[in-house]
Amino acid sequence: MATATLTGPLATHDGPPTHSYRLTAPSAEQNPKVARDMVASLLEAAGHGASVDAARLLVSELVTNVWQHADTCQLTVETTIDGASITVRVTDGDFRNTPPMPHSFPEVGDEHGRGLALVDALATRWGVTVHGGREPARKSVWFVLVDRSSAGGADHAEEPSR
Template identity: 50%
Template sequence: MTVTTVDRPATAVYRLTAPAIVTTPRVAREAVVAWLRAAGHGDALREDARVLVSEVVTNAVVHTAAPRLTLEAEITDAGVRVRVWDGDQRGIPRPRQRCADDDEESGRGLRLVEALSHTWGVTWTGGVEPAGKRVWFELRAAPRGAGT
C-alpha cells in the first residue's frame, strides 16, 4: 500500500494491487472502508463505498482476463474517488440496456454504481503502459454535522 499527497494536503491516495481472484472483492471493499473510517467519514459513505467497490472489483475479476488489478482511493473531506484498473483491453463496461430479471444472478452491478455514485465512468488506457481500463466512481460525503 502506498499513501501519497496529491494537490491538496487534505487528499490521501491509497493503492492496493491484488490478484484478480474471488477473494479480492472482499479484501478491496474492506480496505476502502478502513481508509474511509480512518479519514473520519461516516457510515452512509462507507456503506455506499463498500457496495460499489464490491461491484466494480467483482466485475474486473469475473469479466476480464487480467491476472491482477489495482484499486486506488483518493480520499478528501468532501468524499472519495475510487478507480479500479485492470490490464484487459477488451471492451468497455456498460450497464445492461434492460434490467436484470428477478431470477438472474448478475447484471445489476453497473446499475447500482449509476444509482449510488455522484458520477462514474470508464477511462480507457489503450496502448499507454500500463494498457487496460479504469472503472471509476465518486461518492460525496454528507456535510460535517449532518449525521454519520
C-alpha cells in the same frame, strides 16, 4: 503478492489535504473482500463513515467484475479522499472488455447484471477510462461519492484523469 501504496497529502486546493491510497492485487476470488475492507477502513479513518456502506458495495461490485469478466491477472484499487469527495478507481489490464453503461436494472430473477446499475444508482458520478491512447493497455472503472455529512460537504472531485 498484493502491494499497498500510501501517499502523503497532496496540495490541490484550499481546504483539507488530498490523500490517495492504492492496493495492487491478483485478480482472485478473495479480493473483492480485501478491497472493500481496505476502502471501508480508509473511509472510517478519514471520518467518512456515512459513505462506507455505499463504497463497500460499489468496490465489491467493481472488483468482482474484474475477477469474473476481465482477462487479466492483476487489478489496482485506488482511493482518493479530497475533502468530502471520495473517488475510487478499479483498474485492470483488459481494455477490450469495457463494461456497457446500464440503461435499467435487470429483470427480477436475473442472476447477473446488477453491478453497474448499482454503481449508477449510488454514485454521485461514475465512468470508464481507457488508458494508453492509440494502443490501449488497460481500463479503469471509477466512481465518486460525496459525503455530505463530512465537514464542508464540498465536492472537489472531477473525473479521474489517469
